[in-house]
Amino acid sequence: MSQHEPSRSFFYRNQFLIYRLFSLSGLIPVGAFLVVHLLTNASVLGGAGAFQSRVDMIHSLGPLLVPIEWAFIFLPMLFHATVGFVIIAGGLPNVGSYPYVGNIRYTLQRATGMIAFVFIIWHIMHLHWLGTPFGGGKFDPHHATSSAATALQPLGISLLYAIGVLSAVFHFANGLWTLGITWGLWTSPAAMRRASYLSIGVGVLLGAAGLGALGGMRSTNVEQARAIETRMEDVKHMLDGQGGAGNAPAAGTALELPQLKLTPPLP
Amino acid sequence: MSRSHASAGTSGADGHASPTAGTTVHVRVLRQDAPAQESYWERHDVPYEPNMNVISVLQRIAAAARAKDGRRVAPVAWDCNCLEEVCGSCTMLVNGRTRMACTALVDKLLEENPEEIELKPMSKFPVVRDLVVDRGRVFRALERVQAWVPVDGSYDHGPGPRISPEQQEDAYPLSTCMSCGCCLEACPQFTKIEVHQRSGESVEQLAQRRDEAYDDGFVGAHAISQAVLFNNHPTGKMIADERMTALTAPGGIQMCGNAQNCVAVCPKQIPLTRSIARAGRAATVWAIKKLFDR
Numbered sequence: 001m002s003q004h005e006p007s008r009s010f011f012y013r014n015q016f017l018i019y020r021l022f023s024l025s026g027l028i029p030v031g032a033f034l035v036v037h038l039l040t041n042a043s044v045l046g047g048a049g050a051f052q053s054r055v056d057m058i059h060s061l062g063p064l065l066v067p068i069e070w071a072f073i074f075l076p077m078l079f080h081a082t083v084g085f086v087i088i089a090g091g092l093p094n095v096g097s098y099p100y101v102g103n104i105r106y107t108l109q110r111a112t113g114m115i116a117f118v119f120i121i122w123h124i125m126h127l128h129w130l131g132t133p134f135g136g137g138k139f140d141p142h143h144a145t146s147s148a149a150t151a152l153q154p155l156g157i158s159l160l161y162a163i164g165v166l167s168a169v170f171h172f173a174n175g176l177w178t179l180g181i182t183w184g185l186w187t188s189p190a191a192m193r194r195a196s197y198l199s200i201g202v203g204v205l206l207g208a209a210g211l212g213a214l215g216g217m218r219s220t221n222v223e224q225a226r227a228i229e230t231r232m233e234d235v236k237h238m239l240d241g242q243g244g245a246g247n248a249p250a251a252g253t254a255l256e257l258p259q260l261k262l263t264p265p266l267p
Numbered sequence: 268m269s270r271s272h273a274s275a276g277t278s279g280a281d282g283h284a285s286p287t288a289g290t291t292v293h294v295r296v297l298r299q300d301a302p303a304q305e306s307y308w309e310r311h312d313v314p315y316e317p318n319m320n321v322i323s324v325l326q327r328i329a330a331a332a333r334a335k336d337g338r339r340v341a342p343v344a345w346d347c348n349c350l351e352e353v354c355g356s357c358t359m360l361v362n363g364r365t366r367m368a369c370t371a372l373v374d375k376l377l378e379e380n381p382e383e384i385e386l387k388p389m390s391k392f393p394v395v396r397d398l399v400v401d402r403g404r405v406f407r408a409l410e411r412v413q414a415w416v417p418v419d420g421s422y423d424h425g426p427g428p429r430i431s432p433e434q435q436e437d438a439y440p441l442s443t444c445m446s447c448g449c450c451l452e453a454c455p456q457f458t459k460i461e462v463h464q465r466s467g468e469s470v471e472q473l474a475q476r477r478d479e480a481y482d483d484g485f486v487g488a489h490a491i492s493q494a495v496l497f498n499n500h501p502t503g504k505m506i507a508d509e510r511m512t513a514l515t516a517p518g519g520i521q522m523c524g525n526a527q528n529c530v531a532v533c534p535k536q537i538p539l540t541r542s543i544a545r546a547g548r549a550a551t552v553w554a555i556k557k558l559f560d561r
Binding site for chain 2: 017020102188189
């Protein structure tokens, strides 16, 4: 129906579709990943073993992990960020003249989006193996808690993480609320109010999980954590080795595994 | 009485500065002599009268045609018509905020800021002169979404369908929109588009180029709300698909950034966020339908 000349950019011609995909990608998969990521990290509050077993579960994907990471995390995030920057560039924030709550949230949504973008790139360089060539990549999936705890020990680093995590959480929680308007999930003022309670609840829980994970990592005794991780790895190797040989002994060892996890070495 | 201080009407026993007759209202106006020219500030002093509004202040300024420093100046130009907040023509920035000049009461403005009243033209529309702007884009947006009930024809269509009282109650607030443009002025997603006449360009060519430029931009909260109004009207919904096509075209509803300034500044308190959410829902359904029905 558009009478515009066909020389228009692809982005312009498919604006509605792209903006809706942008909105959706903020929830699935990017937002969903944020939830899983922060809750996984918060499991460190249950001890180094609890976190390690979750990391092991993720890494049990083996060679599938990298394509899954790119398809469901990195590329959707890059798409969301690219469109996000286009949206930010097209807007003209005016909280000075119109300091209403909705307008402040509009401005914060853009500010936290940009902070989260910079933070996530730095965070990947810092901990993910992709950052190894740049002197980062400090996370070791075989020693999940101890390597993360060591990397997060400097107070400045932890503060940057707190800012980055809280920005991402605000961006997600507030985005959840605006997504409901964009897609028409909540249309009446009463429904919007209920939705804002939901968004605040999600934001507070995720913020607590994120900060809890950070605090849990920082208060970890690295030596103890390393000992637990080493033992868990030994058991894994043992299981792998015996699993190939026969099933009877493997079943016996498997029974002992929970016991091992429940008894961290005490000082 | 002092003639140099708006609040010189003395603070009463309640400590509240209330101006009285004989005091002066200081006004600062952002003027512009013609489109595409530089704007400049000009100060005016107006004798205070009870129950003044910004329009009557502007009338006094026009009558005096003198700036504060005594220079003779051309009267400040402004737009107004009904003077009762239903025509939507006197929108301007009063103390930095978009509103109707006719319902901007001087007593209330001096409570906010006793020093002066600041008047600026709307910032999202091309200035014609002083406080007069070209709000043509507001009406172009209504054309884009066909904000009307299509009943033109050469024969009698008979009586229209009945509308239930519930539907009427739902539609009435939306129908009070007066196209003042406040929602657009306050919207951080709605940015100014100004097209100037090129040398040798005819008025028709200019109008066409201007409409094309407007059609690239965000359609705005008022047009989304009007599309919702007419898509829920039993006769108006006959062209609902055409309105949905317009709402999902470039510059359509997807440009909304959910700042919700529109609903906060609307002089008619139209539930614009509800309209936007409803249009968003309709767009979701419509896009899915289009995807599977083609």
